[in-house]
Amino acid sequence: xxxxxxxxxxxxxxxxxxxxxxxxxxxxxxxxxxxxxxxxxxxxxxxxxxxxxxxxxxxxxxxxxxxxxxxxxxxxxxxxxxxxxxxxxxxxxxxxxxxxxxxxxxxxxxxxxxxxxxxxxxxxxxxxxxxxxxxxxxxxxxxxxxxxxxxxxxxxxxxxxxxxxxxxxxxxxxxxxxxxxxxxxxxxxxxxxxxxxxxxxxxxxxxxxxxxxxxxxxxxxxxxxxxxxxxxxxxxxxxxxxxxxxxxxxxxxxxxxxxxxxxxxxxxxxxxxxxxxxxxxxxxxxxxxxxxxxxxxxxxxxxxxxxxxxxxxxxxxxxxxxxxxxxxxxxxxxxxxxxxxxxxxxxxxxxxxxxxxxxxxxxxxxxxxx
Amino acid sequence: xxxxxxxxxxxxxxxxxxxxxxxxxxxxxxxxxxxxxxxxxxxxxxxxxxxxxxxxxxxxxxxxxxxxxxxxxxxxxxxxxxxxxxxxxxxxxxxxxxxxxxxxxxxxxxxxxxxxxxxxxxxxxxxxxxxxxxxxxxxxxxxxxxxxxxxxxxxxxxxxxxxxxxxxxxxxxxxxxxxxxxxxxxxxxxxxxxxxxxxxxxxxxxxxxxxxxxxxxxxxxxxxxxxxxxxxxxxxxxxxxxxxxxxxxxxxxxxxxxxxxxxxxxxxxxxxxxxxxxxxxxxxxxxxxxxxxxxxxxxxxxxxxxxxxxxxxxxxxxxxxxxxxxxxxxxxxxxxxxxxxxxxxxxxxxxxxxxxxx
Numbered sequence: 001x002x003x004x005x006x007x008x009x010x011x012x013x014x015x016x017x018x019x020x021x022x023x024x025x026x027x028x029x030x031x032x033x034x035x036x037x038x039x040x041x042x043x044x045x046x047x048x049x050x051x052x053x054x055x056x057x058x059x060x061x062x063x064x065x066x067x068x069x070x071x072x073x074x075x076x077x078x079x080x081x082x083x084x085x086x087x088x089x090x091x092x093x094x095x096x097x098x099x100x101x102x103x104x105x106x107x108x109x110x111x112x113x114x115x116x117x118x119x120x121x122x123x124x125x126x127x128x129x130x131x132x133x134x135x136x137x138x139x140x141x142x143x144x145x146x147x148x149x150x151x152x153x154x155x156x157x158x159x160x161x162x163x164x165x166x167x168x169x170x171x172x173x174x175x176x177x178x179x180x181x182x183x184x185x186x187x188x189x190x191x192x193x194x195x196x197x198x199x200x201x202x203x204x205x206x207x208x209x210x211x212x213x214x215x216x217x218x219x220x221x222x223x224x225x226x227x228x229x230x231x232x233x234x235x236x237x238x239x240x241x242x243x244x245x246x247x248x249x250x251x252x253x254x255x256x257x258x259x260x261x262x263x264x265x266x267x268x269x270x271x272x273x274x275x276x277x278x279x280x281x282x283x284x285x286x287x288x289x290x291x292x293x294x295x296x297x298x299x300x301x302x303x304x305x306x307x308x309x310x311x312x313x314x315x316x317x318x319x320x321x322x323x324x325x326x327x328x329x330x331x332x333x334x335x336x337x338x339x340x341x342x343x344x345x346x347x348x349x350x351x352x353x354x355x356x357x358x359x360x361x362x363x364x365x366x367x368x369x370x
Numbered sequence: 371x372x373x374x375x376x377x378x379x380x381x382x383x384x385x386x387x388x389x390x391x392x393x394x395x396x397x398x399x400x401x402x403x404x405x406x407x408x409x410x411x412x413x414x415x416x417x418x419x420x421x422x423x424x425x426x427x428x429x430x431x432x433x434x435x436x437x438x439x440x441x442x443x444x445x446x447x448x449x450x451x452x453x454x455x456x457x458x459x460x461x462x463x464x465x466x467x468x469x470x471x472x473x474x475x476x477x478x479x480x481x482x483x484x485x486x487x488x489x490x491x492x493x494x495x496x497x498x499x500x501x502x503x504x505x506x507x508x509x510x511x512x513x514x515x516x517x518x519x520x521x522x523x524x525x526x527x528x529x530x531x532x533x534x535x536x537x538x539x540x541x542x543x544x545x546x547x548x549x550x551x552x553x554x555x556x557x558x559x560x561x562x563x564x565x566x567x568x569x570x571x572x573x574x575x576x577x578x579x580x581x582x583x584x585x586x587x588x589x590x591x592x593x594x595x596x597x598x599x600x601x602x603x604x605x606x607x608x609x610x611x612x613x614x615x616x617x618x619x620x621x622x623x624x625x626x627x628x629x630x631x632x633x634x635x636x637x638x639x640x641x642x643x644x645x646x647x648x649x650x651x652x653x654x655x656x657x658x659x660x661x662x663x664x665x666x667x668x669x670x671x672x673x674x675x676x677x678x679x680x681x682x683x684x685x686x687x688x689x690x691x692x693x694x695x696x697x698x699x700x701x702x703x704x705x706x707x708x709x710x711x712x713x714x715x716x717x718x719x720x721x722x723x724x725x726x727x728x
Contacts, residue, residue, distance in 0.1 A: 269455025272420060273469045273518070274444030283468065287459045362459035364502035 004092035005070055007077045007085060008142065015088060023073050032065045032096070039103060052107045056121060059103030063125045066096040067132065074140035088142040088333055100125075126344075142333035143340070150322070158341065161318035164236065164311060165304040168243030172300055176248045177293060180255025190256075197249040205310045208245065212238030213314065239308070239316030246307050247300040254296025258289030291361040298353035305346045309338075371396050372417060372526065372560060377426035379412050379582075386412045388582035389426065394575075396525075397556040401573035403563055405605075409582040410562045414528050417560060418447045430526065445469060448519030448527040448557070452534045454511050456503040462488070462514055463499040469522045487517040492547065509540040513547070520555070527559045533568065542689060545571055549619070549684045566606065570594065570616040571686050578602055590617045611724055615688035618723065620681050623690075624704050624713035635662060635671050648701045650711045657709040661699070680705035681715065687723060690715045 003017030020029045039058050045051055070089055078085045089097075108118050138144045147154060183193040200208070213234060220232045231237040262285060270284045312320030322338030325331075372394040379387040387409040394400040402410040415421040416428055419440045428435050435443055456465050464471075466487055467480035475483075485495040491513045503511060512532060519527060533541045545568060552559065552572075563569050569576050570590040577587045586598045594610045594617070597603040606613065629650040649662040651671050658680065660673045680703050681690050693702045694717055701714040 263453070263455065263458075265451060265453035265455035266457060267455075268420075268451060268453075269449070269457075269515075272418060272444060272449035272451065272455075274441045274446075274472060276441050279472060283471075284457060364459045364461065364504065 003090055005073045005077070005087050006090050007087050015090070017090060018073065018077070020069070020092065023069075024076055025069065025072055028065070028069050028072055032062075032069055035062050035065050036096075039099070049111070052111050055107040056104055056111075059100045059107070060121065060124065062096060062103065063100035064128060066093060066100065067128065069093075070141075071132065071137050074138070078140040085140075086142040086145050086333070087140055143337040146322075146331070146334045146337040154322075157317055157319050157321050160316070161305075161308050161320075161342075162345070164239055164243060164316060164318055165301065165308045168240050168308075169247050169297065169301050169304050171240070171244040172247035172251050172304075173297060175244070176251030176296075176300075177255050179248070180252045180293075181259065183252065183256050184259040193252065194256075197252050200245045201249045205242070205246065205307050206313065208242045209238060209310060209314045212242050216241075234315040236316050238314055239311035243304055243307055243311065247304050250296040250299035250303070251293070252296075254299075255289070255293050258292035259285070261292070262288050287362050288365070291357055291365065294353065294357045294360065298350060298357065301353065302346045302350050305342060305349065309342055371431055372400075372558060373429045374413070375427045375429075377413070377416065377423045377428055379409070379416065379421065380424045385582050387416070387423075390579075390582070390584055391426075392577060392584065392587055394558055394560055396558050398574040399552060399559040399561055399572055401561045401563060401569040401576045402579060403566065403569045403576060404579035404585075406564065408579040410579050411530055412582075413579070414530055414560055414562050417526075417528055418444045418449060420444075445473060445522065446524050446526070448522075448524045450512075450515050450519045450527065450529045450532045452531040454515040456506075456511055456514060456518075458503050461500050461502055462506075465503070465514060466518045466521050468518065473522060483521060484517075487521055490520070490551065491517050508536050509544060512536055512544060516548075516551075520551075520557075525558055527557045529559060529561045531562055531564065534563070534565070541565075541568070542685075546682060546684045548572060553684075567613060567616045567688070570613060578605060612688065612691075615691060615720070615724065616686045618687045619683065620685045620687060620690050620704055620715055621683035623687065623715055623719045623723070624683070625701075625716055625719070627701075627703065627711050627714040629711050630662065632659060632671070635669070648699065648714065650703055650714070652711065655708060655710075658703055658705060658711050676703075676705055676709040679703060680709065682706075683712075687715070687720055691720050694720070 004020045004023070006015030006017045008015045020032065023029075035058060039055075039062060042051060042055050042058060070087070070093055074087045077087050104121065108121060111118070132138050133144065139148070179193055179197075183190045203211075216231060216238050217234075220227045266284060266288075267280070270280050275283065308316075308318045309320035309323060312318050312324055319338045319342050323335050326334030326336075326338060374393070375391050376389045377387060377391070378385065378389050390409075390413060392400070402413055404410050412421060416423050417430070417435065419435055422436065430447075457468065460468070463481060463484045466484040467475075470480045470483060485499065488495040488498055493510065493513060498510075498514075503514075506514065512535075516532065519529075533544045536544060549572065561569075561572060563572075570593070573590050575587065576590050576593050578585045578593065580601055586593060586602050588596075591614070593602065594606055594614045597606055627650055628647060629652055632651055632653045635651050650658055651660045651662055653659040658674065658676045660671045662669050663672050674697075679693055679697050679699070681693060682705060690702050694700070694715075701716045703711045704713045704715060706712050
C-alpha cells in the first residue's frame with residue numbers, strides 16, 4: 001500500500017513517509033482494511049437499492065476511518081520531543097478520501113431518495129471534519145498549523161476573495177444579460193458578440209491579468225479622478241476587470257440560449273391572444289429563461305472563485321495570496337491551506353445556486369432541467 | 371361577421387394574397403383550403419392583425435380591424451394554431467385562463483371558467499386542471515388549445531390547421547367534437563386546412579385558394595358536385611364521390627335498431643324479421659357488448675368493442691361506411707355517450723346517398 005501520512009520535524013524539512021501498519025497503531029489499520037474489502041465486495045455485487053444504501057454507508061465509513069487513522073497518527077508521531085513537528089496526509093490518505101467521495105457520490109447520484117437526506121449525507125463528512133478541526137484534534141496537522149499561524153490574515157483574505165468574485169460576477173450579469181439579449185434580437189451582432197466573449201475565455205488567466213496592468217496604469221496617470229477612485233495598474237481594479245471579462249461567456253451564452261429555446265409556437269400563441277410586449281416578457285419569456293440564465297451565473301460564480309486565486313499575483317489579495325506564498329516558500333502545506341477553502345467555497349456556492357435554480361424553475365419545466 | 375374587401379398582401383415582390391373578397395356570416399364555419407403557399411394562412415392572420423394587409427379592408431361586424439389596437443382586437447378573437455403553443459411552465463388551468471388574466475378577470479372566476487371549459491371539451495377537470503403540457507398527448511394538448519381560445523368567450527375563432535399535427539384517428543374524434551361544440555356555441559369561425567375531407571366535413575362554406583386568389587367559394591356539396599374548373603377538379607380528386615359522404619352527418623340517416631339484453635340472447639328466436647336485420651346485444655347499463663349472429667345451431671353472440679364499431683350522430687357517413695367495411699357487417703350501431711345503441715346506419719342508405727349525387 002501507499003504511504004499514508006508523513007512526518008516532518010519542522011516546516012521546511014523533508015517528510016518521512018509512514019505506511020499504514022508502520023505507525024504502531026493497533027486495530028485502526030485493520031478496520032480501514034476491512035472497510036476497503038467491504039467496498040471492493042460491494043463493487044462486484046451489482047445494482048439495486050439495497051446495494052446502493054450499503055455503498056453509501058461503506059463510503060461514509062471509509063471517510064470516517066481514514067480521518068480517524070490520520071488523527072491517531074498525528075497523536076503518535078507528534079510528541080513533546082518534537083515541538084515543531086507536524087504530520088501531513090499524503091497519497092494513501094488522499095486516495096482513501098477520494099475513493100470514499102466517489103463511492104458515496106456515485107451511489108447518491110442515481111438514488112431516488114429524499115433530497116434532504118441526500119443533502120445530509122453529503123454534508124456529514126464536512127461536518128465531521130469541521131468538528132475535528134474545531135476540537136483541536138487536527139492541530140498537529142501541517143495545514144492546520146499554517147492556518148493557526150495566519151488566522152487573522154486568513155479571514156481578511158477570505159473576505160477579499162469573496163468580494164472580488166461577487167463584484168465581478170455582478171458586473172458580468174449587468175453587462176452579460178443585455179449582451180445575450182442583443183445577440184438574440186439582432187442576428188447581425190450574434191457572431192461578433194460570441195467571437196469576442198469566446199476569445200476572452202481563451203486568453204490564459206495569468207496573461208489577462210498581466211495585460212490589464214499597462215493600460216490601467218496609463219489611464220490612472222492620465223486621469224487623476226480615476227486615480228482618486230483607486231484605479232491603478234495593480235490591485236483590485238485590473239483584477240475586477242479581468243474577472244468580469246471571464247465571467248461573461250457563460251452568462252451571455254446562457255442568456256442567448258434561454259431565449260432561443262422558447263418555442264416559436266409559444267411566442268405566436270402569446271401574441272395571438274393579445275399579449276403586450278411587457279406581458280409577453282412577464283408571462284412567457286422571463287419564466288422560461290430566468291432558470292437558464294441563473295445556471296449560467298452559477299457557472300460564472302464557480303469559475304470566478306477559482307480565477308480570483310490568480311488575482312493575488314497582481315496584488316488584489318484573496319486566498320491566492322497563501323497559494324503563491326506557499327509556492328514561493330516551497331511550503332506545500334501552505335498551498336493546500338489556501339486551496340482547500342477555495343474548493344469548499346466553490347462547491348458550497350455551486351450547491352446553493354442549484355437550490356436557488358430549483359426554486360425559480362416553474363414546476364412544468366422541472367422535469368427537463370433535473 | 372367577418373368581411374374581406376379587395377384585400378392584398380405583398381411580401382416584397384411576391385403577392386401572397388391577391389385582392390381577395392369574401393364574407394363569413396355570423397355563426398358560420400368558413401374553411402380556407404388550397405395547396406401550400408396559396409395564401410390561406412396569410413389570409414387568416416390578417417384578421418387578428420398578426421399580419422397587416424398591404425391594401426384593402428378587413429372588417430369585423432362593420433369595424434375596420436386596422437383601426438383597432440392590435441392587442442385589444444386579439445383578446446376578442448380566439449386563436450388556435452397547429453403547434454398549439456401552450457405555455458410549458460403553466461398548468462392546464464392557468465393556460466386556459468391566460469386570456470382572462472390579461473383581461474384582469476379575478477382568479478376565482480378564471481378558475482371556474484377553466485373548469486367549465488374542461489367539461490365542455492370533454493376532459494375531467496379533477497384529472498386535468500393541474501397537469502402540465504408535457505404530460506398531455508397531442509390530441510389533449512390541442513383540445514386545451516381550443517379551450518384556451520374559447521375561455522374569454524370570443525364571438526370569432528381563427529383556427530390555423532388546428533388538427534394538422536394529430537394522427538388521423540384522433541383527428542376524426544377532434545372534428546366530431548368541434549362539430550358538437552360549434553353546434554352549441556355558434557361561433558363565427560375562419561378555419562384553415564389542407565385536408566379536403568376536413569374542409570368538407572366542418573365547413574358551412576369552403577373557399578378554395580390558389581396563388582393568393584379565390585378559385586371557388588361554395589358550399590362543400592357544390593365544390594364536390596360542381597367543380598368550377600380543372601384546378602378544382604384535380605384538387606378534389608377522382609374519389610370525390612366518396613369524399614362527398616363527409617358532408618353528411620350520420621344523424622340524418624339513423625334507422626331504428628333491434629336490440630336485446632345479454633341474458634335474453636340465448637333464448638332469442640328470429641321473431642319473423644328478414645335475414646338482413648342485425649340484432650344488437652347490450653349488457654349492464656344498456657351499453658353495447660356485441661351482436662347476435664345466426665349459426666348452424668341457432669344464434670350466437672359475437673362480442674364487439676363499442677369504440678371500434680360504433681359511430682355517434684355527428685360522425686360522417688364516410689366514417690360509417692369505413693366502419694361497415696372494416697368490420698364486415700351490414701349495419702353500424704349509432705351510440706350515445708354511454709355507448710347505448712340509439713339506432714343504426716345501414717349499407718343500402720349509404721349506397722343510395724352516394725348515387726343521388728352523381
